[in-house]
Amino acid sequence: MKEKISISQVAYKNLLRKKTRSALTILGIGLSAWVLASLLGFNRGYESALSKDIDNMGFQVLVTAKGCPYEAATLMLKGGTGLRYMNESVIADILKHKEVEKVTPMLMQAVFDPNKGESGGISAYLGVDPATYPEMKTFLKFKQGGWFKDASAHEAVLGYEAAELEQREVGDKILVPEKNIEYTVVGIMTRSGTQDDGTIFVPIGTLQKDFGQEGKVTAVGIKVDKKANMTELENKLYDLPDVQVVSMAQVKNTIMSLVSTAKVMVFSIALIAILIAMIGVINTILMSVFERFQEIGIIKSMGAMPKDVFQMIWTETVILCLLGGVLGIGLSFGLAKITDLLIRRLLPYTPTGSLIVVNTQLSLLTLAAVLVIGLVSGIYPAWRASRVRPLESIRSEGD
Amino acid sequence: MAANDYALEAQHLKKIYRRGSEEILAIDDVSLSVRKGEFVAFVGPSGSGKTTLINLLGCLDNATTGSLRIGARTVFSAERCLSESELTRIRRQVFGYIFQKFYLVPTLTVLENVLLPFAFFRKPEATGDPMEILKFLGIDNRIHHRPAEISGGEMQRVAIARALVNKPEILLADEPTGNLDTKRSEEIGAILKSLNEKEGLTVLLVTHNPGLAKVAHRTVTLRDGKIV
Numbered sequence: 001m002k003e004k005i006s007i008s009q010v011a012y013k014n015l016l017r018k019k020t021r022s023a024l025t026i027l028g029i030g031l032s033a034w035v036l037a038s039l040l041g042f043n044r045g046y047e048s049a050l051s052k053d054i055d056n057m058g059f060q061v062l063v064t065a066k067g068c069p070y071e072a073a074t075l076m077l078k079g080g081t082g083l084r085y086m087n088e089s090v091i092a093d094i095l096k097h098k099e100v101e102k103v104t105p106m107l108m109q110a111v112f113d114p115n116k117g118e119s120g121g122i123s124a125y126l127g128v129d130p131a132t133y134p135e136m137k138t139f140l141k142f143k144q145g146g147w148f149k150d151a152s153a154h155e156a157v158l159g160y161e162a163a164e165l166e167q168r169e170v171g172d173k174i175l176v177p178e179k180n181i182e183y184t185v186v187g188i189m190t191r192s193g194t195q196d197d198g199t200i201f202v203p204i205g206t207l208q209k210d211f212g213q214e215g216k217v218t219a220v221g222i223k224v225d226k227k228a229n230m231t232e233l234e235n236k237l238y239d240l241p242d243v244q245v246v247s248m249a250q251v252k253n254t255i256m257s258l259v260s261t262a263k264v265m266v267f268s269i270a271l272i273a274i275l276i277a278m279i280g281v282i283n284t285i286l287m288s289v290f291e292r293f294q295e296i297g298i299i300k301s302m303g304a305m306p307k308d309v310f311q312m313i314w315t316e317t318v319i320l321c322l323l324g325g326v327l328g329i330g331l332s333f334g335l336a337k338i339t340d341l342l343i344r345r346l347l348p349y350t351p352t353g354s355l356i357v358v359n360t361q362l363s364l365l366t367l368a369a370v371l372v373i374g375l376v377s378g379i380y381p382a383w384r385a386s387r388v389r390p391l392e393s394i395r396s397e398g399d
Numbered sequence: 400m401a402a403n404d405y406a407l408e409a410q411h412l413k414k415i416y417r418r419g420s421e422e423i424l425a426i427d428d429v430s431l432s433v434r435k436g437e438f439v440a441f442v443g444p445s446g447s448g449k450t451t452l453i454n455l456l457g458c459l460d461n462a463t464t465g466s467l468r469i470g471a472r473t474v475f476s477a478e479r480c481l482s483e484s485e486l487t488r489i490r491r492q493v494f495g496y497i498f499q500k501f502y503l504v505p506t507l508t509v510l511e512n513v514l515l516p517f518a519f520f521r522k523p524e525a526t527g528d529p530m531e532i533l534k535f536l537g538i539d540n541r542i543h544h545r546p547a548e549i550s551g552g553e554m555q556r557v558a559i560a561r562a563l564v565n566k567p568e569i570l571l572a573d574e575p576t577g578n579l580d581t582k583r584s585e586e587i588g589a590i591l592k593s594l595n596e597k598e599g600l601t602v603l604l605v606t607h608n609p610g611l612a613k614v615a616h617r618t619v620t621l622r623d624g625k626i627v
Contacts, residue, residue, distance in 0.1 A: 005507075005514045013506040298502040301459060303491025303565065304519035305484060389483060390490075391459045 007308060011315035014288070025284040026324045029370060032277035033328020035270045037366040038339045041332060041358040043263070049353030050255060053194060054248040058136035059104070059221035060230065062246040063094060063237055083108065085216040090240060094220055097236055099228030104132040105217040107207050113177045116165070125176070125200050127207030136223055140196065145170040145187035151205040156183035159199045160191040166200075174200070181210050193352030266343075277324070278377045285317050285381035289388075297390040306386035313382035314375070321374025325367045332358045332366070405468070406569055406601040407456055408432045412465035414451055414624075425451040426462070427624040435568075438595040438602045440615035448624040449605045450573055456603060457496065457571040458489045469493055470568070491520045495562030495570045499577035501554040503546040503561075509533070510542040513560045525566045532560045536590060552583035559590060569601040570594065576608055588614045 015022045054060075065084035094103055107127035114120040134140070134147045143163075148155040156174055158166065163185075168174055173182045183202060191197055208214045224230060230247065237245045289296065296309055304312075332339075336356045344350045414426040426448050433439055433456075441449045454460045455467065458474055458481075466476035474489060475481055481489070503512045513529050533539040536556040541549050546557070555575060562570060572591060576584035588611045594600045604615060612618050620627050 005511050005518050007518050009511075010504070010507070010515065010518055013504070013511075016506045294500070295502050295504065298496070298498065299515070299519070300487065301490060301494075301496045302516040302519060302561070303487060305487055308519045391454055 007312050008315050008319075011312050012319055014292075014312075014316055015319060018288070021284055021287075022320065025280055025320050026327060028280040029277045029321055029324020029374075030327030030331060032270075032273040032373075033325045033366055033370045034331035034335070035273045035328075036369060037329055037332035037358055037362060038336070038356055039266055039270045040362050040365060041336070041356040042266070042339075042343060044362065045353070045355045045357035046259060046351065047256065048357065049351035049355055050252055052353050053351040054252055058138075058223065059102075060224045060248050061222040061234065061237070062219050062248070063090065063222065063240070063243050064219040064246065066242045066244050083110070083218055085213065085218060086220070086243065088215050088217055090217070090243070091220055093240055094222060094237065097233060099225050099230075099233040099236075100222055101225045102132065102136060102223040104129055104136050104221045105204060106133075106219045106221060107204050107211075107213060107216065108218045109207060109211045109213070111176055111178050115177070123177070123200065124198070125202050125207060127202050127204035129204050133201075133221075136221060137196075140192060141190045143188045143190045145185070148186050148203050151203045152209070153203055154181070154183050154206055155186045155203065157187040157189065157201040158185055159189050159197040159201070161197040162200050163188040165198075176210070179210055274373060278373055281317060281320060281374065281377040282380060284320070285313060285378060286384065288316070289313060289381050289385045292385075293388060293392070296385050296388045297392055300388065301390035309388070310382040310386040313385040314378045317378030317381065318371065318374050321370050321377070322367070325370035328370065329358075329363045329366055332356075332363075404434055406433045406435045406437065406470065408468045409456060410466045412452070412455055412462045412467070414448075414455060414460070415463045425624050426455065429465075429621075429624070429626055431456075431619065431626065433569075433601060433603065435601055436595070436599045437617065438592070438604070438615040440604045440606060440612035440618045441621060442606060442609070442612050442618055443621035443627075445607075447621040449621050451624070452621065453571055453573055453603055453605050457494050457569075458486045461486070491516075491565065492522065493568045495565065495567030497555070497558050497562050497570065497572040497575045499574035501546070501551075501558040501578075503554055503557055505546050508543050508545055509538060509549065509557050512546065512557055513564055515561060516565050520565070522565050525564065527566070529560070529564050532563050536560050550583075551579050552586055555579060555583070555587055556590070559587075559594075563594070567600070569603060571603050573605045574607065575604070576606065576611055581610075584608060584611060587611075 063086075065086045067084050088105065091103055091105055094100055109125045109127070110122050111125065112120060113123045116123060130148050130151055143160065145157070147157060158168060158174075163169070166174060168185045168188070170185055170188060172185045174185055175182050183206075189196065204217070208216060222233075224233060230249065234245050234247055237243065299312075300306075300309060336354075336358055340355045343355050409429060409431045412426050412429045412431075413424070416423040416425055429452060441453060443449050451460075455462050458467075458469070461475055461480045467474045469489065470493075472489075473479070504515065507515065510529070510533070513533060517525075530539060530542075533542060536559060538549075538553055538556050538560070541553060546554055549557070555578075559575075570591070575591070576587050579587065591602055591604065592614045595602045602615070604611070606612050
């Protein structure tokens with residue numbers, strides 16, 4: 001015959017008295033834990049997804065002419081204007097540095113296409129070197145066809161979205177408005193989630209000739225030797241005349257600082273959710289203490305010391321919080337995809353990878369945080385309960 | 400009679416409650432001795448101070464003045480007033496309590512309710528099988544039921560079992576039959592008498608029920624906080 005009962009067992013069974021109330025409290029804690037785990041997961045996931053995206057650019061440093069937009073989106077915003085050029089000779093200057101492993105020249109051009117969208121739009125063409133560019137961007141995959149082989153061929157490779165927009169397939173022609181030049185589509189890429197999706201790639205020699213920019217480039221992508229000191233190289237490159245050096249690490253920092261505003265917002269929401277959950281826990285346990293005022297008094301008349309009662313009530317809080325924490329972690333795993341979608345709608349820029357990475361370490365961290373919240377929330381109700389005097393409960397029986 | 404033959408000795412107990420500027424004299428100079436193994440019933444009209452007195456005797460409260468000895472130990476006197484923790488230590492060593500309301504934990508089974516004091520403290524001499532107590536009280540067949548599934552009389556028996564499980568020296572019963580019908584009241588009276596006679600337990604009983612008071616060896620009548 002079982003002849004033992006522990007304070008933890010009593011605490012657990014106390015929670016079963018008002019099942020709905022306990023369940024709602026657990027749900028409240030669970031939702032807070034979900035927000036917390038998702039937020040911590042987002043913190044980690046966003047940075048790693050961004051790093052992955054930047055790695056996928058194939059180069060770590062981009063050299064452009066001073067003031068030249070270096071990404072298609074900026075070019076579009078500027079209405080296709082503002083391009084600055086460097087002489088191709090800059091490539092040789094860059095290659096002199098021992099830190100440089102590979103380079104690839106690029107020429108960006110923009111043309112107003114009256115047939116694009118409802119009132120026309122800018123089409124971006126990126127001239128790339130078929131000998132070096134594909135080698136640096138090995139992760140780019142083709143839905144149809146492949147890269148052009150000849151640097152002076154009148155051929156084009158379309159990014160996934162560009163092909164969708166232009167309604168082109170391999171073998172079709174694509175007309176460059178204003179220039180009246182046609183390129184044959186030789187490849188269509190799969191979706192990469194990067195700006196490459198909206199780009200029309202043309203051999204750099206062809207683009208230079210067709211747009212009258214022979215010997216000119218707008219950017220040079222540099223793959224840096226893994227052992228090299230990036231900052232040192234950047235400083236050396238700044239010695240070149242009229243260039244700007246864009247380090248992808250800088251780009252990452254810029255984006256991360258932009259995202260930090262959104263993070264502050266989400267952190268605030270999480271903090272409020274946690275505070276609400278804490279108040280909910282305090283309220284639940286305090287109500288339960290007040291309801292059991294006499295019973296607690298009787299327990300003390302049985303010989304329970306204030307610390308025993310404190311432990312019993314504190315354990316009840318901890319059980320609620322642990323169950324809520326486990327629920328929240330479950331939700332963060334189960335709803336990671338939905339949370340991902342919500343965050344994507346909230347943020348102006350999001351990288352392609354998974355934004356929320358919840359793992360065991362993060363789950364344990366969340367559980368520990370929820371446990372601390374529980375321990376803190378439980379102090380006041382447990383203290384109140386421990387101060388109940390048996391006499392107070394017995395006196396109410398009347399005499 | 401030798402001093403150690405007494406379960407408790409109270410001298411000139413006085414208890415004054417303050418309500419704002421008003422002073423209420425709940426117990427007025429009560430002196431009382433209870434022998435070991437004695438069964439004493441406290442009777443009197445409502446407000447006469449029965450419960451207040453039994454609370455002082457049961458170490459649930461400190462007296463305003465006077466002294467109390469439990470066995471060979473002085474619990475409180477004019478020089479010494481005990482803290483709540485000190486009172487708790489005496490309570491867990493000496494007393495078992497039964498109240499009008501049963502105060503069983505509704506989510507625990509009968510057996511778990513009986514074992515509840517062990518969650519906080521177990522006297523070294525409490526080595527017996529709690530099942531024997533339950534059997535003695537005739538509720539050993541209800542051990543897996545919850546309080547809501549048993550009758551009022553059975554609930555009070557569970558409360559008695561809970562009070563006995565830690566082998567108290569003195570059993571304090573404050574209106575234990577107040578919520579029960581006549582038949583159940585008689586049953587509880589018989590149980591208390593049996594515990595006193597067979598187990599030698601000292602019993603202090605507060606009751607409005609004259610029939611129940613008759614079970615005791617001695618009846619103490621209170622009026623306006625005094626023994627009359």
